[in-house]
Amino acid sequence: MxxxxxxxxxxxxxxxxxxxxxxxxxxxxxxxxxGSVRYVSLCSPLLALLQMNLKEFAMMNEDQDDEEFLQQYRKQRMEEMRQQLHKGPQFRRVFEISSGEGSTLIMVHIYEDGIPGTEAMNGCMICLATEYPAVKFCRVKSSVIGASSRFTRNALPALLIYKGGELIGNFVRVTDQLGEDFFAVDLEAFLQEFGLLPEKEVLVLTSVRNSATCHSEDSDLEID
Known part of the structure; x- marks a missing residue:
């Protein structure tokens, strides 16, 4: 009994x-x-993962200096990155987060308006979305996923990369590596360095490296 x-x-x-x-x-x-979400669709488990990652950031950051913590956090996540990527659905544009597919390679830009590097990242993602149609490029405001003001102040713009519902890449305050005004070729080379971009499709006619528009204007692009 x-x-x-x-x-x-x-x-x-x-x-x-x-x-x-x-x-x-x-x-x-x-x-x-x-809310004011304007551009794509990630599944709720992935949104939950985003929130969990932000909570982890907050807990680890309670008793540590900002610079030391960011270095440790980057190192930890980079060690967990995976090199094997597979092709999935075709998208060819940038989306705002709301729901999505767990089997797709998804790159999520966490941002807030007015943060240095935000406009550059948005422009770069628009360009790369046309070059890598098998990858889903997304963005979401940190306030939408409940990020703390500390995270917003110290870690943005951030780029999180998911595959099969798992976090395989995490870059906080990417301006530390790329500067505040960078281009699509810079972000592309940065991601390729860690093996986080698949091979380009042979039939793609435009190239990030020879596209004058993406190279010279991506920092000023606005996403409606």
């Missing part, structure tokens, strides 16, 4: 935990649906 009572107790707790988690997911979805 004692074992049965214990088993029932564990089952009830498990069920309540599931209900609580589902409620959190529903609240997040309502917030995203009614």
């Amino acid at each position: 004692e074992r049965l009572i214990k088993k029932l107790s564990m089952t009830c707790r498990s069920h309540l935990d599931e209900e609580e988690e589902q409620q959190k997911q529903n609240n997040l979805q309502e917030k995203i649906s009614g």
